[in-house]
Amino acid sequence: MLSQPQKIRVMFSKTGSLKFISHLDLNRTVRSAFLRSRLPIWYTKGFNPHPKTVFSVPLSVGTASLCEFMDFRVTEEITGEAICERLNAVFPVGLRAIEAYEPVKKFHDIGWADYELVFEIPDAASMAEPVRELLSGEIVIDKTTKIGTRTVDITSLVRVLDVTVEDEKLVLKLRLSADDASYVNPKYIVELMISKLGIPGEKDDYTVCRTAVYCKDGETIFR
Amino acid sequence: MKIPERILKKVEKPARYTGGEWGQTVKDKNAVDVRFAFCFPDTYEIGMSNLGVRILYHVLNSREDTWAERAYAPWVDMEAAMREEGIPLWAHESGDPLKEFDILGFSIQYELCYTNVLNMLDLAGIPLLSSERENGDPIIMAGGPCTYNAEPIADYFDLCMIGEGEEVIDELVSLYKEHKLRGFDRKAYLHEAAKIEGVYVPSLYTPAYNEDGTLASFTPLYDDIPVKIKKRIIKDLDKSPFPTKLVMPFIETVQDKITLEVYRGCIRGCRFCQAGVVWRPVREKSVEVLSEQAKVLSDATGYDEMTLSSLSISDYSCIDKLTDELLKWTDERKISLSLPSLRVDSFTKELMEKISTVRTGSLTFAPEAGTQRLRDVINKNVRKEDLLRACRVAFEGGKSQVKLYFMQGLPTETNEDLDGIRELAQSVIAEYYATPNRPKKAPGVTISAACFIPKPFTAFQWEAQCDMETLLEKQKYLDAQINDRKIKYNYHDAKVSRIEAVFARGDRRLNRALAEAHKRGLRFDGWDEHFSYEGWMASFEAAGIDPSFYANRAFGEDELLPWDYIDIGVTKEFLLRERHRAYAAATTRNCRETCNGCGANHLGGERSCCPSLKK
Numbered sequence: 001m002l003s004q005p006q007k008i009r010v011m012f013s014k015t016g017s018l019k020f021i022s023h024l025d026l027n028r029t030v031r032s033a034f035l036r037s038r039l040p041i042w043y044t045k046g047f048n049p050h051p052k053t054v055f056s057v058p059l060s061v062g063t064a065s066l067c068e069f070m071d072f073r074v075t076e077e078i079t080g081e082a083i084c085e086r087l088n089a090v091f092p093v094g095l096r097a098i099e100a101y102e103p104v105k106k107f108h109d110i111g112w113a114d115y116e117l118v119f120e121i122p123d124a125a126s127m128a129e130p131v132r133e134l135l136s137g138e139i140v141i142d143k144t145t146k147i148g149t150r151t152v153d154i155t156s157l158v159r160v161l162d163v164t165v166e167d168e169k170l171v172l173k174l175r176l177s178a179d180d181a182s183y184v185n186p187k188y189i190v191e192l193m194i195s196k197l198g199i200p201g202e203k204d205d206y207t208v209c210r211t212a213v214y215c216k217d218g219e220t221i222f223r
Numbered sequence: 224m225k226i227p228e229r230i231l232k233k234v235e236k237p238a239r240y241t242g243g244e245w246g247q248t249v250k251d252k253n254a255v256d257v258r259f260a261f262c263f264p265d266t267y268e269i270g271m272s273n274l275g276v277r278i279l280y281h282v283l284n285s286r287e288d289t290w291a292e293r294a295y296a297p298w299v300d301m302e303a304a305m306r307e308e309g310i311p312l313w314a315h316e317s318g319d320p321l322k323e324f325d326i327l328g329f330s331i332q333y334e335l336c337y338t339n340v341l342n343m344l345d346l347a348g349i350p351l352l353s354s355e356r357e358n359g360d361p362i363i364m365a366g367g368p369c370t371y372n373a374e375p376i377a378d379y380f381d382l383c384m385i386g387e388g389e390e391v392i393d394e395l396v397s398l399y400k401e402h403k404l405r406g407f408d409r410k411a412y413l414h415e416a417a418k419i420e421g422v423y424v425p426s427l428y429t430p431a432y433n434e435d436g437t438l439a440s441f442t443p444l445y446d447d448i449p450v451k452i453k454k455r456i457i458k459d460l461d462k463s464p465f466p467t468k469l470v471m472p473f474i475e476t477v478q479d480k481i482t483l484e485v486y487r488g489c490i491r492g493c494r495f496c497q498a499g500v501v502w503r504p505v506r507e508k509s510v511e512v513l514s515e516q517a518k519v520l521s522d523a524t525g526y527d528e529m530t531l532s533s534l535s536i537s538d539y540s541c542i543d544k545l546t547d548e549l550l551k552w553t554d555e556r557k558i559s560l561s562l563p564s565l566r567v568d569s570f571t572k573e574l575m576e577k578i579s580t581v582r583t584g585s586l587t588f589a590p591e592a593g594t595q596r597l598r599d600v601i602n603k604n605v606r607k608e609d610l611l612r613a614c615r616v617a618f619e620g621g622k623s624q625v626k627l628y629f630m631q632g633l634p635t636e637t638n639e640d641l642d643g644i645r646e647l648a649q650s651v652i653a654e655y656y657a658t659p660n661r662p663k664k665a666p667g668v669t670i671s672a673a674c675f676i677p678k679p680f681t682a683f684q685w686e687a688q689c690d691m692e693t694l695l696e697k698q699k700y701l702d703a704q705i706n707d708r709k710i711k712y713n714y715h716d717a718k719v720s721r722i723e724a725v726f727a728r729g730d731r732r733l734n735r736a737l738a739e740a741h742k743r744g745l746r747f748d749g750w751d752e753h754f755s756y757e758g759w760m761a762s763f764e765a766a767g768i769d770p771s772f773y774a775n776r777a778f779g780e781d782e783l784l785p786w787d788y789i790d791i792g793v794t795k796e797f798l799l800r801e802r803h804r805a806y807a808a809a810t811t812r813n814c815r816e817t818c819n820g821c822g823a824n825h826l827g828g829e830r831s832c833c834p835s836l837k838k
Contacts, residue, residue: 017243020231021473025238032471032525033245035556049557062232090525092245092471205227 005042005073008083009103011223012068015209018094019064027053029092030070036090039083042073056107056213057178060185063115065210069222071103105223111216113178114161115186116171119206121199124170128163130197131172135160141188157184159218170199178213225318226310234300238473239267242293242315245471246524248280249316250290256400258324259283259291260314264331264339265749267295271470272478274532275367276330279388281466289396292316293470294327296339297346299747305346312347321347326362326399328392329380331369334726335719335749337376341741344379351738353381353426358409362399366392370423371501372679372786375729375737377425381409382416384423385789386454386501387487389464391421417448421455424448428788430731436772438730438783453790454501459829460487461512468523480528480561481520483513485545489534490814490832492821493591494602494682494805495630498534500793501680503823505814507830510541514548521558529553530561537562537569538815540832546577567605567613575620585669586617589628592636593643599808600635602682602801607647611654618655623664625651631697631714632675632689634805641701644670648710669711672701674720678727679786680793682801687777688724691717718756722748724774725763730785733773735766794822 014026021029034041034051043049056069074083080100087097121127135158143152157177164171176184186208193199200206213222231237252258261280263270270276270293283291292314297305305312311320321327327349329340341351344363350356353363365373366384373383384391395416402412417424427448431439443450457463472479488505489498508516517529529549533539546560553560562578567588590610592598598605614625629644648668655666674694677686689697694717705712726733739762747753763770778784780799787795797820804811811819815832818824824833 017238017241017473020237020241022238025474028475029245029471029473031527035525035527036245036522037525043557061237062228090245092473093243200229203229205229207228 002075002077005075006077007071007073007103008080008100009069009071009223010083010087010097011099012070012087013064013066013096013098014059014068014094015064015066015096016094018092019059020061022061023055023058026055029095033087033090033095034072037086039086040074040076040078042075054107057110057113057183059210060187060208063186063208063210067098067210067213069107069213071107099223101223103223105215108180109215110213110222111177111179112159112175112214112218113210114212114214115174115176116209116211117174117186117190117206118209119170119172119200119204121170121201121204121206124168125165127170127197127199128165131170131193131199132160132163134193134196135163135189139192141192143188154182154184154188157182158189173211175214175218179216225313227308230301230304230308230310234304235298236267236474239295239298240301240315241473242318244473246468247293247316247470248284248291250284252290252317252319255290256288256403257290257326257396259289259326259328259396260294260321260324261291262294262321262327262329262340262343264296264329264336264343265747266298267472268474268476270295270330271472271476272482273330273332274482274484275388277466277469277482278464279328279366279392280470281468282389282393282464283396285464286393286396288400290316292324294321294343296336296343296746299753302342302346312343321361322349324361325403326364326396329363329365329367331365331367331373331376333749334369334375334723335754337726337737338740338746338748340376340379341737342746345741351741352378354378356381356409358407360409362409362412364395368497368501371497371789371791372727372729373423373425374430374731374785375726375733377731378734379737380425381413382422382424384455385421385452387457388455389457391419391455394419395422414445414448417445420453423452423789425731430785437779438785441783441785441788451788451790454792454826456504456792456826456828457487457506458827460484460506460508461829465516467519469520469526471524471526478530479526480530481517481524481526482530482532483517483520484508485513485531485533485536485539486830487533488823488831490538491535491604492602492801492811492813492819494600494801495591495633495675495678497678497681500798500821501791502534503792503821504826504828505832506828507540507832509830510545510548513545517549518552521553521556527557528559528561530563532563535566537565537574543573546574550577565613568609570613570616572616572620575616585624585626586622587626587628588613590647591628591630592633593629593640593645593647596808597633597636597640597643599810600805601630601633602805602810604810604813607650610647611650614651614654615658618658618661618666621662623655623662624667624669626669626671627651629670629672630675631672631701632694634675634683634686636697638700641697642704644672644701645704645710648705649707652707652709665709667709667711669713670705672698672712672714674715674717676720676724676727679784680789680791680798682798682805684728684784684798685778685780685802688721688774690771690775691721694720716751716754719748719754721770721774722756722759725770726773728778728785729773732766732768736762736768739763739765792821792823792826797821
């Protein structure tokens with residue numbers, strides 16, 4: 001037994017079926033997995049005890065991720081390896097604990113995130129250049145919030161890392177702002193491509209995956 | 224998962240469709256002999272909660288030679304996408320089209336899901352009518368409460384399981400395998416299946432009708448299949464198959480918790496209640512077995528809530544012992560216990576203190592009728608004093624809100640009985656103010672009134688439902704009576720209740736109306752936003768059917784009823800006796816006090832309360 005509950009951060013991936021569950025449902029899924037794992041999770045006191053699980057930058061439904069983070073506390077000494085092992089034994093396929101440790105950085109230190117967008121479009125090879133061109137200029141999007149739609153210039157919040165064609169698929173690697181105040185959802189880039197270039201078309205499948213998370217400087221890997 | 228991602232990205236709640244949940248069973252399809260899919264004709268959220276499917280999924284997947292999967296009715300946005308792109312309905316675990324399966328087992332829980340059954344078959348690309356299916360098509364079977372009168376859907380099913388399915392489903396799959404391995408012939412399989420106790424093969428029975436439209440005869444095609452089909456029961460529930468894990472839904476479902484089934488049947492005998500008759504005789508599980516099963520399930524699922532389930536939980540003979548046993552470990556594991564509706568005469572302070580959800584949330588009681596006279600007619604055996612005492616216990620425990628369930632349109636009901644509903648609600652409010660240590664809040668009573676629907680295998684199976692105008696008048700009358708802002712009055716849509724009544728007591732001719740409804744695009748009838756009364760009326764008309772014949776006609780006591788071919792255990796003579804007692808406002812004592820000779824005891828059963836049960 002620890003005198004004080006110890007903070008733990010788990011880096012995990014959310015892929016396959018799991019990318020289609022919402023943030024709220026992820027919370028439920030993790031909560032039941034905690035109980036199955038019999039890990040010494042710390043619960044809040046009071047009438048309705050619950051594990052105080054905090055997640056980093058929420059992910060849109062439909063977007064996969066290789067680097068999500070959640071914080072919680074444990075009441076007993078336990079190694080990171082043991083935590084991962086016990087969580088992975090009870091996580092559904094698509095949810096994988098990669099690393100567990102005592103966190104140093106705070107979630108609001110997050111500044112950027114990398115995404116890989118893969119488009120299965122006809123004649124992908126010929127579309128790489130127009131996409132590069134589209135994203136090298138000014139990037140202005142229509143952002144829809146609860147208050148309404150407004151036009152926002154996100155040029156400084158988007159860094160294009162690579163536009164390539166692999167297996168006849170168009171692959172886009174982007175670093176987007178993940179800062180609380182200026183978070184850029186990758187869907188805006190897809191919407192921009194649809195409106196300016198007509199890709200992906202209605203029948204074209206595409207995937208979006210968050211591949212890395214960085215601190216404010218855009219270089220130091222967040223962990 | 225084989226649905227294109229772009230479709231999943233645009234539909235509501237995509238996690239309804241992906242499969243891949245913790246606890247699902249995945250097998251190598253090439254290593255099994257029989258592929259089975261449980262089909263639930265409603266949304267994922269409703270289907271995932273069904274206890275019967277949970278149990279049978281476990282039963283079939285315990286067999287090495289069988290892989291059982293799940294399928295649900297896609298919501299309308301997904302259906303539109305599927306139709307546009309020609310994607311056939313699939314099973315969640317493998318993603319394979321249902322068409323490729325050996326057997327589809329539909330769980331039929333209520334009449335308003337019938338159109339969803341047809342829509343699912345249509346989306347799966349399987350011929351709707353049993354008579355049009357060929358050897359290569361799956362066998363379509365039905366189970367669940369509606370199979371106690373499957374006549375209105377008989378043309379669409381190859382066979383129905385009557386009663387509890389744990390054993391019979393196993394026998395049906397074994398027989399299927401036998402036939403499949405020696406070259407499957409549909410007709411031969413169905414003929415053999417019809418000889419299994421509890422199996423009804425509609426195509427092997429022919430109804431004939433009198434000139435007035437009533438049923439004249441109901442005849443089996445062969446001499447070697449039963450004239451009367453005997454309901455199946457599990458004799459010893461302690462030994463019956465029990466799931467050791469559950470599929471954990473990704474999204475919130477209607478019963479998102481462990482359901483611990485404590486016993487089957489009911490000692491009460493309310494005269495409107497079908498469940499209380501068709502589940503007889505009462506059979507309990509022992510505290511030891513329940514406690515062990517609860518532990519296994521809580522380990523395997525990680526659910527933090529567990530509900531004790533049965534028709535009337537406080538009638539369980541060891542309820543105190545069971546709750547004590549469970550509370551020994553549930554608190555420590557952060558699991559809260561909950562109970563479904565409680566009878567007012569058994570609601571005690573001790574019970575309330577034990578059950579956390581009773582401490583939070585609002586409380587629900589079901590007096591069902593407003594006056595003692597009418598409560599005697601329906602044999603509810605609950606007095607006003609009981610209700611007020613239960614409410615006082617609740618108020619002393621910190622409650623201020625009470626929900627009361629009633630039925631309107633019960634046989635012999637008059638305006639006086641409707642006044643009684645209002646008076647009862649007012650008495651509850653008065654009781655609140657008369658409770659010295661009540662909470663410091665304004666009280667509230669919600670009256671929730673359903674329309675009476677006569678159901679097969681009840682003492683009221685012969686009764687007519689009030690016509691629409693009368694039902695609406697009754698609702699209007701009571702609405703005008705209530706002018707206290709602390710009392711809220713909700714009532715069910717009379718139109719929905721009427722359609723339910725038509726199908727509840729329907730015969731085979733209704734299959735045509737169902738086909739018409741499907742043609743008109745009706746589905747999700749249980750959902751307000753999709754229910755179309757006009758659509759139904761047009762369907763009846765096109766099929767040449769008068770809905771009043773089924774809903775609003777008092778059936779003759781000597782009439783051959785469409786469901787008379789089922790031996791439910793309880794005799795027709797007993798139900799008739801109960802009907803006559805109802806008209807005399809005479810109550811019948813519960814099974815624990817005395818045996819009323821209902822007939823269910825001849826089915827046998829362990830740990831039954833039945834005093835005259837033959838051991």
